Amino acid sequence: MPAAADPPTGVLLLQIGTPESPSVGDVRRYLREFLSDPEVLDMAAPARWLLLNTVILPFRPRRTARAYRAIWTEEGSPLTLATRALVAGLQTELGDGFVVRSANSTGHPSIPSTVGELVEAGARSLVVMPLFPQFSRATSGGLTDRARKEAGSRNGDVRINVVSDFPDHPGFIGAVTDVARPLLDRFEPDHVLFSYHGLPTRQIRAADPSGSWCLTSSGCCDSLGDHNRHCYRAQCFATTRALVGSLGLAEGGWSVAFQSRMRSQRWIGPFTEDILAELRASGHRRLAVFTPSFVADCLETLEEIGIRARERWLELGGDDFLLIPSVNAHPIWVRGAAELIREAATEGVSG
Known part of the structure; x- marks a missing residue:
């Protein structure tokens, strides 16, 4: 037998x-569900309800729907398409x-339904991998x-x-570099900007x-160690150092900034919109922008940077602007992600 x-x-x-x-109704439903998460809007429940229902939902869905329509494809959301391609690539790479x-x-597919599907397929161990290079409670922690x-x-x-994270993993850095x-x-830029998604300062602390x-000195993110191992901002700078080294960028030829802030709260900086103005004031004309807090192109990369930041750069008098695509399902990233998954799968205790 x-x-x-x-x-x-x-x-x-x-x-x-x-x-x-990208309809207003679907976007409103999405925002309501997403922003009701206490890990995302980490404030007292009554304050979160008030902010969501009196400030955000009456106004933001229409504006956000326009942004989604600007990047939506005939096949659907770019984020969904890139993630499906990554799933297919990893299934082939990892094997039976x-x-x-x-x-x-x-939205869909949901975490409960997908965990159920994996268990029904016979899995008695799961490797959970949030697709965010840098760890934060609002994304990786809450999802896990x-x-x-x-x-x-x-x-x-x-x-x-x-x-839990992979800010300077060779597979991720190698894929970004190859892209x-x-x-x-x-393009021959005269400056390179690394723009990361922002977070409230209270989440960093x-x-x-x-x-x-964290955030007690200007050099608190200059290295990554036990004291700041799970600091999102420190991991962003670790990603930047790895990419600067891999790409051979000259000192003074690059900057770091943070995008997507909510103006009603104090968020980590410097802010991408401010850095754009400073770079133009310094005489830079050809700007290339990386968005390495994302592995898949999405609203924050394609619309916020690829459309709005580009328009702002040209309004400021810049000559040209280049958005570097995310790694999506790049073969080097597929191999690197598979390596991370295999390593996690062999751990004897829960991660």
Whole structure:
């Protein structure tokens, strides 16, 4: 009698998600669900309800729907398409011993339904991988908690291992470099900007176990160590240092900034919109922009930077502007992600 096959390892790739369509109604539903998450709007429930229902939802859905329409394709959301391609690439790379799926915190496919699908496929161990290079509670932490909770509610013993972040992993850095290098060679920028998604300063301080390191000095993110291992801002600078080295960028030829801030709160800086003005005032004319807090092109890369930041740069008198695409399902990234997943799958204890 042949031996029973070993159960497969489930792989759960996690994203925030996207509206079902760029219609105002679908965008409103998406924003309501997404921004109701206490990890995203980390404030007292009554204050979150007031902000959401009296400030955000009456006005933002129409504006955000226009932004989504500007990047939507005939096949759907760019984020959805890129994630599907990554799932397919990883399934091929990892082989029959793994079952790869993706899920969203908001919208479809949902985390509960996808965990259920993996368990029904026979998986008794899951590798959970939020698709964000740098760790934050608002994204990676909250998504992982949801996956743990859902796996724990299932009958049987489902082990969870986690790829929590990969800010300077060679597979990620190598893929970004391979995407960017030929584009930079043709474009010949006179400056390179690394624009990361912003976070409220209180979330950065909350990640500091000592309470005395993060955001207390101008050099607090100059290195990554035990004191700031889970600091989102420090990991962004670690990504930048790795890319600067890999691309061979000259000192003074690059900057770091943070985008997508909410003006009603104090967010980490410097802000991308301010840096654009400063770079033009310094005489720069040809700007290339990376968005390495995302592995897949989405609203924040294609519309916020690729359309609005480009328009602002040209309004300021710049000559040209280049958005470096995300790694999406680039072969080097597929191999790098597979390496991270295999390493996590062999860990003997829950990640």
